[in-house]
Amino acid sequence: MSFELAQVNVSRLLAPLDSPQLAEFVAALDEVNASGDAAPGFRWRLQTEDGNATAVQAFGWDVADSYGVIVNLTVWSSVEALADWVFSGPHLAIMRRRREWFQKAAEATTALWWVPAGHRPSTEEAEYRVRHLRNDGPTPTAFTFRRPFPSPAESSAAIEASDHWLCPA
Numbered sequence: 369m370s371f372e373l374a375q376v377n378v379s380r381l382l383a384p385l386d387s388p389q390l391a392e393f394v395a396a397l398d399e400v401n402a403s404g405d406a407a408p409g410f411r412w413r414l415q416t417e418d419g420n421a422t423a424v425q426a427f428g429w430d431v432a433d434s435y436g437v438i439v440n441l442t443v444w445s446s447v448e449a450l451a452d453w454v455f456s457g458p459h460l461a462i463m464r465r466r467r468e469w470f471q472k473a474a475e476a477t478t479a480l481w482w483v484p485a486g487h488r489p490s491t492e493e494a495e496y497r498v499r500h501l502r503n504d505g506p507t508p509t510a511f512t513f514r515r516p517f518p519s520p521a522e523s524s525a526a527i528e529a530s531d532h533w534l535c536p537a
Contacts, residue, residue, distance in 0.1 A: 376494035380434035409449020426491035
C-alpha cells in the first residue's frame with residue numbers, strides 16, 4: 369500500500385475576515401493557493417466553491433478569544449514536497465506576516481500524518497490529529513516538521529528534519 373502526507377494547520381483570527389486588518393491576507397489567498405496547487409508533490413486541498421477554505425466551519429472548540437478559526441487541510445506526496453512549498457515563495461511571504469493577522473498560539477497548530485494514497489481527510493480527522501499532537505506530542509499518529517515520522521510503508525526509514533523546515537518567520 370502506498371501513502372501520502374496529510375497536513376492541517378489552523379489559525380485564530382485577530383479580526384474578522386472582511387476587516388481592513390485582514391484585507392492583504394485575504395487578497396493573497398488566490399496566489400498562495402495557486403502556487404500550492406502547482407507545486408511538485410501537491411495532491412489535494414480542502415476548499416469551497418470560492419476556491420479557498422475560509423468558509424469551512426471546523427475547529428470551533430479552538431476559537432478561544434479570537435474572531436474565529438481558519439483551517440488549511442491538504443495532501444502531499446511527502447514531507448519533503450510539503451516543506452519545499454511551505455518554506456518558499458508566496459507561502460513563506462505570508463508566513464512571515466502571520467502575526468499581523470493571527471494570534472500567536474502556545475500549542476501546536478499544524479499536524480502532519482500519513483494517509484492511504486487517494487484518501488482525502490475530513491475536518492473531523494484533522495481535529496483528531498491536532499488534539500492528539502497537543503496531548504501526546506509527535507507520534508506516528510500526528511507529527512510535525514521538527515519531528516517527522518516515515519510513512520507506514522517506510523517504517524524502518526528515518527526522516528531527518530531539515531533546518532529549513534523550521535519556521536523562519
